[in-house]
Amino acid sequence: MKHWLRLFGTSLATGLALSAVPALADTYPNKPIRLIVPFPASGATDLLARAIAQKVGTNMGQQIVVDNRPGAGGAIGSDMAAKAPADGYTLLIATTSTHSIGPYINPRLPYNTETDFTPISQVAIATNVLVVPNNLPVKNVKELIDYAKKHPGELNYASSGNGTVVHLTAEAFKAQAGVFITHIPYRGTALAVPDLISNKVQILFDSIVSGLPHVKDGKLKALAVTSLKRSPLAPEIPTVSESGLPGFESDTWFGIYGPKQMPAELVTRLNAEFNKAIQSPDVKERLGKLGAEPVGGTPAQFATMVKKDSARWGKLIKDRKITVE
Secondary structure (H helix, E strand, C coil): CHHHHHHHHHHHHHHHHHHHHHHHHHHCCCCCEEEEECCCCCCHHHHHHHHHHHHHHHHHCCCEEEEECCCHHHHHHHHHHHCCCCCCCEEEEEEHHHHHHHHHHCCCCCCCCCCCEEEEEEEEEEEEEEEEECCCCCCCHHHHHHHHHHCCCCCEEEECCCCCHHHHHHHHHHHHHCCCCEEEECCCHHHHHHHHHCCCCCEEEEEHHHHHHHHHCCCEEEEEECCCCCCCCCCCCCECHHHCCCCCCCEEEEEEEEECCCCHHHHHHHHHHHHHHHCCHHHHHHHHHHCEEECCCCHHHHHHHHHHHHHHHHHHHHHHCCCCC
C-alpha cells in the first residue's frame, strides 16, 4: 500500500510539473516586465531601449518598464539583472561596454558575462561619432591630432565610464594617432555632454544615437564617425579611417539578456518578440533617426557575435595594458 502511494505521489508530482510548462508560456507575461538600462537616461542605450521596449510591450500586452541603473561602466545595472529571478520579468539591455569590454578591463566584476546571463537577442548596432566643443580650434581629425601633439597633456576626453566602448574607442584612437589625452570618466555620456559643450573636456567618442542631436542643434562639432563607412544618417561626416587613421573602426552593439537559467520557452518567446519589434516599420524608422540599425537573429548568433567582439577588445586592453582607474 505504501509503495503504491509513493508511486502515486511521484506520478502526481511529475504530472503537475509537466502541466506547469505550457502554463508558463501561456500566461507569460501577466505583469509588467522590467528592462534594466545600465546607463543614465537620455544616453544612447536609454534612447534605444525606450524605442524598442514600447513596441515590444504593446505587442505582448504588458508594459515594459525601463529602469535606469547607471554606474561603474554599466556593471551596477548588469549585476542587478544577473542576480534577478530568471522568470522573464527582469531583462537587461547590454552593450559592447558591458559584455565585450567589461570582463577584460575589470576581472573583479561580481558576475561572469558568459555564465550569469541568458542571451536573448541582439537588437541593434550603431557607430560612434567623434565630437568636440565648438570653440576648440580644429576642423577635422588631422587638425585634432596635430593640436594634441602640440599641446601635450592639455586635452581631456570624456567617457561613459571606465571600461566602456567610449573609453576603449578613445584609447584605440590614442594608440593609432600617437597622442596623449587624459581620460575623464563619467557615469554616462549624457552627463558628460554639458562639460563638453562648456569645454571642460574636449573630446568624446559618443554613440551617434545620442551624440548627433547635439551636433544638429549646433552645440558641438562632429569631426568623424568611427565606422569604416560613412553613416547614412550623416553622410557629410567623414570616417576616422578616411581622415588619417586607416582601418580605424569602432561600433556599439546593443542586445537583450536575461538572468542565467531562464526557461527555454521564455527565451524563445522573447527572442521572437524583440525580433518582430525591431523589424516593424515604425521602430526601424525610430532606430534610423537615432543612427542605429536593427539586427535581430537567434540567441546563439548573439552569443557568437559577443564572443568574437570580446576577443577583439580584449587584445586592445592587453596590448595597451588598460586597467580600471
